[in-house]
Amino acid sequence: MTERADPSDTRKRERLVTLRPMAPIVPPVNVSGHALMVVIAIMSFLCAMTLGAVTMIQEKAEAWQGDVSREITVQIKPEDGLDMEAALTEVRTIALSFPGTLSAEIVDRASTARLLEPWLGEGFDMDELPVPRLVIVTIDETAPPDFAAIRQNLAEAVPAATLDDHRAWADRLISMARITVLIGIGILTLMFATTMLTVIFATRGAMAGNRHIVEVLHFVGAETSFIASEFQKRFLLIGLKGAAFGGGIAALGFLLLGAWQSNSMATALNDQVTALFGRFTLSGAGYFGIVGIVVLISAMTAVTTRLTVTRTIREIDRQRADPSLAEIG
Known part of the structure; x- marks a missing residue:
């Protein structure tokens, strides 16, 4: 005769399985994650400062152009x-x-x-x-x-009178503003590319450290989308924290500089700084752009991570199908 399982023992095992914590595929806290967060924060800060500077220059140029186009000057020698x-x-x-x-x-x-x-x-x-x-x-x-x-x-x-309609100055001002915007866009593009490459290397490092877990999960039937989503959630959180911190510091910096200039009017230092760099007044569009940078870097981090994980799992599948590739790798 077969022994019948004790219902109480079955309930205890089910309770233990239910209470057992599920370990994440990607460790929530590790050195590489903190390092990636710091790098993303630095790149977000630089992107936000660049965008803010370009926005201020563009707005100042438009204001100067408007002032110049509204007046002409007659000089009498x-x-x-x-x-x-x-x-x-x-x-x-x-x-x-x-x-x-x-x-x-x-x-x-x-x-x-x-x-x-x-x-x-x-x-x-x-x-x-x-x-x-x-x-x-x-x-x-x-x-x-x-x-x-x-x-x-x-x-x-x-x-003895000569008329100056300021067209030469206006043309130079427009050219300078356009060149500045193009340079700013170029710098932002390079920073975004650097951030993307950093995320790719960090994702590959996390995949290498957890490769055996990924291989086992994939071997027992875990879909590529499930594994990629686990990595994507983890790196999205890292990217969001880093980008929010870097963008927040940049926005706070513009606010503090603007408040300092407003509270220290008619001082020698303020006059010299204003003469060299102008007013550190960022409009609502500039702050909205900083928020956009935070969202963009976070989304870019998540998408880059998902694509990298998907590509890495495909490489694992190819190596499994062809053992010679695994020996070469």
Whole structure:
């Protein structure tokens, strides 16, 4: 007669199996995982800083271009026998006579002296120097005046006056902004490629350390998609943590720099930093771009890991089918 199993023993075994913890395929904490997280954080920080810098430069260039395109300048050089005040008034009248000009403002002597103080110092006598005088004309951007006709009238009425429509500066500004954007895109592309290669090497390292587990699971029937999803979940978490940390530090850096510049106005250090690098003010589009970088790097990490694991399992299948390949490997 066969012995009947004790129902209580069966329930105990089932309870032990249920309570037994399931070990993950990829260890949740290891040295390579921490190293990969640090690398992703560094690359995310550099990508976010590059994107923020490119965004600020692009926005500043657009603002400068708008300011330049709204104004033209008429410069009058002092000459012997020239009544400067009468010439300034004549230039202003000629400019306002053309359709498309909204206003014309004569830069007075005090304002001209303030413009020259950084180079000539305070208290200099303008009468002792041949300092040109300016008339700033505001124009309608949608329907600008005829610059050639203005130049011709100025040449006839006030030969010492010259018109500058700032087109050369605007063209240079647009070219500089485009080159900066292209350089920024190139740098971001290289950083993304470096991050992708780092993820590939880290995934292959994790596969090599757990290759026997992967081979056993695959041999007993585990699908490639299941094994790849386990690696993908682990590396997605690593990529998300690293990218969020790096992007968050970059966003915090822009916020702190902007707050420092706002709270230290009219200081020598702030003036020098602003003159060299401009205002560290990042718009909402810049911060949205940083969030996009975090999401993109995390998704790229997950997708790269899944493709790498799938390719590695295919190599295992080929080696199993052809033992000579395993000997070569």
